[in-house]
Amino acid sequence: MTRSTVSTPTKPATSDSIAQALSLAIHEHKIAPGTKLGEDDLAEIYGVSRTVVRAALQSLHHIKLVDIRRNKGASVAFPSIKEAHEVFEARELLEPRTARSAALYATREDIALLERHITDEHKALDDADPGRALYLSGLFHTEIARIAQQATIAGFIETLIARSSLIIALYWRRESALCEKHAHHALVQALADKDGQQAEELMRSHLVDLHSALDLTERKGRTQSLKDALSQ
Amino acid sequence: MTRSTVSTPTKPATSDSIAQALSLAIHEHKIAPGTKLGEDDLAEIYGVSRTVVRAALQSLHHIKLVDIRRNKGASVAFPSIKEAHEVFEARELLEPRTARSAALYATREDIALLERHITDEHKALDDADPGRALYLSGLFHTEIARIAQQATIAGFIETLIARSSLIIALYWRRESALCEKHAHHALVQALADKDGQQAEELMRSHLVDLHSALDLTERKGRTQSLKDALSQ
DNA sequence: GAACACAAAATTGTATACAATACAAGTTTC
DNA sequence: GAAACTTGTATTGTATACAATTTTGTGTTC
Numbered sequence: 001m002t003r004s005t006v007s008t009p010t011k012p013a014t015s016d017s018i019a020q021a022l023s024l025a026i027h028e029h030k031i032a033p034g035t036k037l038g039e040d041d042l043a044e045i046y047g048v049s050r051t052v053v054r055a056a057l058q059s060l061h062h063i064k065l066v067d068i069r070r071n072k073g074a075s076v077a078f079p080s081i082k083e084a085h086e087v088f089e090a091r092e093l094l095e096p097r098t099a100r101s102a103a104l105y106a107t108r109e110d111i112a113l114l115e116r117h118i119t120d121e122h123k124a125l126d127d128a129d130p131g132r133a134l135y136l137s138g139l140f141h142t143e144i145a146r147i148a149q150q151a152t153i154a155g156f157i158e159t160l161i162a163r164s165s166l167i168i169a170l171y172w173r174r175e176s177a178l179c180e181k182h183a184h185h186a187l188v189q190a191l192a193d194k195d196g197q198q199a200e201e202l203m204r205s206h207l208v209d210l211h212s213a214l215d216l217t218e219r220k221g222r223t224q225s226l227k228d229a230l231s232q
Numbered sequence: 233m234t235r236s237t238v239s240t241p242t243k244p245a246t247s248d249s250i251a252q253a254l255s256l257a258i259h260e261h262k263i264a265p266g267t268k269l270g271e272d273d274l275a276e277i278y279g280v281s282r283t284v285v286r287a288a289l290q291s292l293h294h295i296k297l298v299d300i301r302r303n304k305g306a307s308v309a310f311p312s313i314k315e316a317h318e319v320f321e322a323r324e325l326l327e328p329r330t331a332r333s334a335a336l337y338a339t340r341e342d343i344a345l346l347e348r349h350i351t352d353e354h355k356a357l358d359d360a361d362p363g364r365a366l367y368l369s370g371l372f373h374t375e376i377a378r379i380a381q382q383a384t385i386a387g388f389i390e391t392l393i394a395r396s397s398l399i400i401a402l403y404w405r406r407e408s409a410l411c412e413k414h415a416h417h418a419l420v421q422a423l424a425d426k427d428g429q430q431a432e433e434l435m436r437s438h439l440v441d442l443h444s445a446l447d448l449t450e451r452k453g454r455t456q457s458l459k460d461a462l463s464q
Numbered sequence: 465g466a467a468c469a470c471a472a473a474a475t476t477g478t479a480t481a482c483a484a485t486a487c488a489a490g491t492t493t494c
Numbered sequence: 495g496a497a498a499c500t501t502g503t504a505t506t507g508t509a510t511a512c513a514a515t516t517t518t519g520t521g522t523t524c
Contacts, residue, residue, distance in 0.1 A: 048478080049479045050479085051480090052477085052479090070485095072485095
């Protein structure tokens, strides 16, 4: 949010910028769930002391993006199937209503911004960068929450989308691809038309689609205990 | 949550325990909004170094209970009127639905626990300890969210209730006293009857009552800019 | 007496040092 | 050869030291 996340060599790298860089990497599936996040490693990578790295990790811990266990350190969170259901149920409770509010407040600029997000997302898909496409897809939802002028709820949705990214990394079914492609388009149209009821309904069905595109059947051990062991 | 918050002299005092102690004090209106929370002071009070105090403060910052500004330090948050509206609107969106779910899952023990909360709350009022009564009143809502078996949403509600405590400290109208006294009772009854619809409706009207019991009219400067200056 | 400038004190931000804990490998013992 | 113990290494938790910034107090000037 402040400025760049990497690049310029003469920048101090605050805890916020590190948290954001890690958050982005997780969103884009550059770092897999369960990956260990050693303090020394990160401190060296970002050219700061462990103190500031710890602050960044705690920040991500509070939004459940990273797991911190005492004397064991931090690792990218590994949401369980139960958590996955909870997150999407929470989204289904919050986002449709928020989309309805957004229809009231959406300005011409907001609509343009959302449309730009969609084209960027498509471009990322064309560039064979599904991680970035996923990130932009999440940003689309975050943006709608922001438009609705409810910063508090928008904050909640932001964390839910972050966690959704982890859930998708773990439980997404290959079969169901980008079914959402036109869902976002239709949503923008409803917002542009200031049709709150339609926006609410579209958002609800869109989220139900996403939820059902996950493979949340409780199979035998599977990745569950296997990767959990690897996460240590 | 781990163990005691104060008392035993031979205890290490972790950042969690400090965060909880401060949170409790804020809930009970022992510390007013805007109060400066100096690191050295807290470090001395709890017998730890500033390192762990900072972690505790950051923790509270993430749930918007304390305000942290760079190079200026931490102070108890001072929610604006806009934020106050947002918090209660978010509660009105989340809690009624959650109460409905709670009616499905509430066990005999849960009901007993909630009734105990109510009697404790009344006792605190009799003991002329309105701060503790307020805290217990909030705990009542948190408990319902927990009963609903939606840890994610329960977490959101918990932070909303924490912030509500600050909002009440700032904007509560003296005139409207403990109108909620029988509201909680009726809610428990609905839960005991497993009447989800009734629970949802009772919770909604209860929250609307609370919201309207606040004085959120945007008067001239008043506490707004005055106390805001004091909060520095 | 008010306003500005500068110096001193206090407070926060960051880095480093040390202590405590966990993990892994190797050794001993049965 | 396997289990248990021990030791060594790596990593995290906490405290302290130092740097940077803000605040406060004082003195000078108009």
